[in-house]
Amino acid sequence: MIKKQFVLLLSFFILVNKTFAQANEKFFIAAIKIDGNKRTKEYIILREMPFAIGDSLFKKELTKTIEQTKNQISNTNLFSEIKITLDSTLYKNLQVNINVKERLYFYPLPKIQLVDRFNTWLKDYNASFNRTIYGLDLTQYNFSGRRDNFNLTALTGYARVLSIGYNSLYSNAKLTEGFSIGASLSENKEIGYNTSTNNRILFYKKDYFTRKNYSIGASYNKRNNYFKRTTIFLNLRYSIVDDSITNFKNKNYFNNNNSHQLIPEIGYSVSYSNTDKIKYPLKGMEYNYSFSKRGVGIKGGINNTTLYGSFSKYFTLKNTFYTSVVTAAILKLPLEQAYINRRAIGVGNLDLRGLELYQIDGVAAATTNLTLSKKIIAFVIPIPFKIKYVPNIPVRIMAKTFSDFGYSYIPNQTTLLNNKFLYTAGFGIDVITLYDIVFKVEYSFNQLGQKGVFLHGNSGF
Incomplete structure (x- = not known):
C-alpha cells in the first residue's frame, strides 16, 4: 500500500x-x-x-x-x-x-458639417439643410507611409471654414517624437453669446458674419512607450465678434468690452491607452490629464488656467458581456471666467447621455459613465465586386444599458442644471462596422422626466 x-x-x-x-x-x-x-x-x-x-x-x-x-x-x-x-x-x-x-488612405470627400450639435439640429431645427456647412474635405492619411496625416478643408454655407494641417507622429530616427502644425479661419453668421437659465444656448444672428476667427497652432509630442504619449501645444487665435455682443448682449463674453481678442494658449498633456481597440474598447485601460493656460495674465479678461483629467476602465466578462467605467473632471481658475471659457459638460470625456440638448457650462465639473453591454451578433457582408481596400463589410452589433452621474458648478448663477447632482440612464444599440466606424442609437431619460432617442457616431480614423 x-x-x-x-x-x-x-x-x-x-x-x-x-x-x-x-x-x-x-x-x-x-x-x-x-x-x-x-x-x-x-x-x-x-x-x-x-x-x-x-x-x-x-x-x-x-x-x-x-x-x-x-x-x-x-x-x-x-x-x-x-x-x-x-x-x-x-x-x-x-x-x-x-x-x-x-486601408484606403486618401479621402477627397464632400463634407457636410452641422452648425448645431446633431441631436439639437435633429429635434429643434427639424434637420434643416439651411443650418449646415458644406464643401470639400481632402485628407491623406499615412501621407508618407510614416503614419502622418495631411488635411485641407474648405467649407461654405451657414458659415465659412478654411483649414490646413499636418500631423507627424514620428519625426526622428528613433520614432519617439513627432509634431503637428495647422492654421484655420472661420466666419459665422450666428454665434452663441450666452446660456439661458434653462441651459439653452442664446444665439445672436445677422445676415452678415458676426464672428471671425483666425488661428495657428503647433504641437510637439513624445511617445514614452507603447501606450503613453506626452504632448506640448501652443495655439494663437485672433477672434472678432460683432460689438453688439460685448456691449449689450453679454459684456462677459470676453470678460471685457473689447469686441476683438488675441488669445494665446499653451498646454501640456499626458495620455495613456492600453486597450484592445482604440475606437471601441472592450478590454483595457485609458487615462489622460492635462494643464493649459489661456491668456498672458492671471485673472480678468480671457485669462484661464484649466486642469483636466479622465480615467477609463474596460472589462471583458463571460458570455460576451462587457462593462466599462469612464470618469472625468475639469477645473478652471479663477472661478470667475469669461463666457467663452465656461464650457464644461461635453469637453473630453465629460458626458451625460440623455442631456445632449442642454448646454451645461461650469468652472468645475465631474461625470461618471457606467455601461454594461453584450455582443448580439457579428457577421460579414460580402462585396459582390472586387474593391481593393474593401473586400467585405464587417458588422458587429452590441446591446447596452447605461447610467451616468455628474455635477457642474458655476458661481453666482442659478440655472436648471447647474450646481446640482445630475443623473441619466438608458439603453441602446451600437453598430461597429467598416474601418471601426461606430453608429449609436440610444434611448435615454433624465432627472427632468424627459426621454427620447439620441443618435451618435464617430469615424474610424
Whole structure:
C-alpha cells in the first residue's frame, strides 16, 4: 500500500515538473516577415511590436504576446485586416509572419458639417439643410507611409471654414517624437453669446458674419512607450465678434468690452491607452490629464488656467458581456471666467447621455459613465465586386444599458442644471462596422422626466 502511494506521489511530481518545464520553455525570435504593406514603412509596424529579432519568449507568454502585438498594430488605424502566424524554423526558433491589408488612405470627400450639435439640429431645427456647412474635405492619411496625416478643408454655407494641417507622429530616427502644425479661419453668421437659465444656448444672428476667427497652432509630442504619449501645444487665435455682443448682449463674453481678442494658449498633456481597440474598447485601460493656460495674465479678461483629467476602465466578462467605467473632471481658475471659457459638460470625456440638448457650462465639473453591454451578433457582408481596400463589410452589433452621474458648478448663477447632482440612464444599440466606424442609437431619460432617442457616431480614423 505504501509503495503504491509512493509511486502515485512520484508520478504526480514528475507530471508537475514536466508541465512547469514546458511552460517555461523558451522560444527565440529568429525572423520577422511583414507582407501587404504597400505604402506603410515596415519600421512603423515593427515600432508597435513588443519584441524584436533575437528576443526570447516563454512558451506560456506566446499567445498573450501575439494578441498584444495584433492589438497594437490594429490601433494604428492603418490596416483593415491583420493576421499573425508563427513558423518554426530550427529548434526553438520562430519566424513571425505578419500579413496586413492597408486601408484606403486618401479621402477627397464632400463634407457636410452641422452648425448645431446633431441631436439639437435633429429635434429643434427639424434637420434643416439651411443650418449646415458644406464643401470639400481632402485628407491623406499615412501621407508618407510614416503614419502622418495631411488635411485641407474648405467649407461654405451657414458659415465659412478654411483649414490646413499636418500631423507627424514620428519625426526622428528613433520614432519617439513627432509634431503637428495647422492654421484655420472661420466666419459665422450666428454665434452663441450666452446660456439661458434653462441651459439653452442664446444665439445672436445677422445676415452678415458676426464672428471671425483666425488661428495657428503647433504641437510637439513624445511617445514614452507603447501606450503613453506626452504632448506640448501652443495655439494663437485672433477672434472678432460683432460689438453688439460685448456691449449689450453679454459684456462677459470676453470678460471685457473689447469686441476683438488675441488669445494665446499653451498646454501640456499626458495620455495613456492600453486597450484592445482604440475606437471601441472592450478590454483595457485609458487615462489622460492635462494643464493649459489661456491668456498672458492671471485673472480678468480671457485669462484661464484649466486642469483636466479622465480615467477609463474596460472589462471583458463571460458570455460576451462587457462593462466599462469612464470618469472625468475639469477645473478652471479663477472661478470667475469669461463666457467663452465656461464650457464644461461635453469637453473630453465629460458626458451625460440623455442631456445632449442642454448646454451645461461650469468652472468645475465631474461625470461618471457606467455601461454594461453584450455582443448580439457579428457577421460579414460580402462585396459582390472586387474593391481593393474593401473586400467585405464587417458588422458587429452590441446591446447596452447605461447610467451616468455628474455635477457642474458655476458661481453666482442659478440655472436648471447647474450646481446640482445630475443623473441619466438608458439603453441602446451600437453598430461597429467598416474601418471601426461606430453608429449609436440610444434611448435615454433624465432627472427632468424627459426621454427620447439620441443618435451618435464617430469615424474610424
